[in-house]
Amino acid sequence: MLLAMLSMAVGTGNIWRFPRIAATNGGGSFLVPWVIFLIAWSVPLLLCEFAMGKATRRNPVGAFAELIGPRFAWMGAWVALCATLIMFYYGVVAGWCVRYFVAAVSGELPGADPGALWSSYAGSGWAVLTLVVSLALALWVVARGVRGIERAVLFMMPVLIGLVVVLAVRAVTLPGAERGLAFLFTPDLSALGNSRIWLEALTQNAWDTGAGWGLALTYATYMRAREDTTINAFILGFGNNSVSLLAGIMVLCTVFSIRPDAAGEIVGAGNTGLTFVWVPQLFAEMPGGRLFMAMFFLALFFAALTSLISMIELAARTLIDRGMSRGRALGAVAILALIFGIPSALSTSVLDNQDAVWGVGLMLSGLFFGVAVLRYGVDRFRREHVNSPGSDFTIGRWWNVAMVLVVVEALVLLVWWFSQTLSAEGFVASLDPIRSWSLGTLLLQWAILLAVCLGFNRWLGRTRPAGDRPEAA
């Protein structure tokens, strides 16, 4: 169980997403709210998700309907669909790992120009091909069973964690690496008045730990009734953030060592491939670098694949619980993943847009979990479900306060960000729905998803008999 939890601690969210989000949002200024949200957002939500999954043994839609009534099934649908919409572009990132593994094996990497492969590959037809490969592999595993991949992951994940530790140590010993550390850890307290930094910090922490995705909930539906989840929720949160921090040090120290004037280049838009561009350069500084680079991208692909499998399972499980056969559900998910994944494969701007919209959408998912628990009775939920029989540790009343805080944080942050964006950019410019990162594009896409969830609420709220639930292992 512990090893499985550790395996969940690493993914592309930590290695691909964290370094670029930390770099874009001011490094040290970003880390302060990011650490706060580990305790004030991710850990309480993970405890909530595990408890909800074990208590209801249903997918997010059924879990919300059972816990607080069928009228609120739309909240669970939002959680499931938000994770599914992330899955559509996550397949593209998994495909990038395939391409970089092939490049490492064939000797294309590291090239003389760090960004040459990235420029020619990202957004091309090859990215669509690697998307198809990663999706096909993930679907094949989901359809055939996960036993084989489980064994591979149990070997590959420790390899990836070990490589990230070794690479981070090598990166900080590169000449000029202290500039990267200074960039990552120098706090600018005045930047803490910027709502966007807090929003990105919360979103990234949710991305790192998987809090609010509904994945921990789905995972918990298969757990034994007496299996402890409290310590695992903490390990998941702290373990994920540990790996993210290592990845940030690894990437930024390498960038600043090779290109001391990189600050202007990596801050702001256009840094989507930051990790993919710079990590190969770090391997070039190591003995046996090509072999380790191939192992790194293979392990990163396995990490992405396991997350992709969980997301596909979540989407398929939701359809199966609505009465669809497993084969049809997987077919529908495959077709949708391909249709909605291709635009992100062909354009990094589209991928950035989707990453922003559904990344911040995770904040609404967390808000809905918080609302559900408050409606059920936060102290009652803690006594009945969080501190269930078999728990090794008793969660105290601090969790009640933390869940109230989750709701307050999401609401305050949304209102603060809306008002600050509207006053800084102006009403018309901030509501532009075409830009990859704007209030307009977020509100428009959220409104469409909310309309779909609310439109189908009556159908979603029809719960199926308890006999259909997965049995506890």
Add this chain to the structure above:
Amino acid sequence: MTTAAWATMAAVCGFVWGGALTLLVIAVRKEGRKREPKPAPRRA
């Protein structure tokens, strides 16, 4: 690196990595205790 950067690095890394290591040690010890064979009940 400025003093503020060193202090932030020590605080953030200490909290995150220190927390993760402490939790791991607690979890491993807990698992170990669960696996210890329970003493057989004495016969009267």
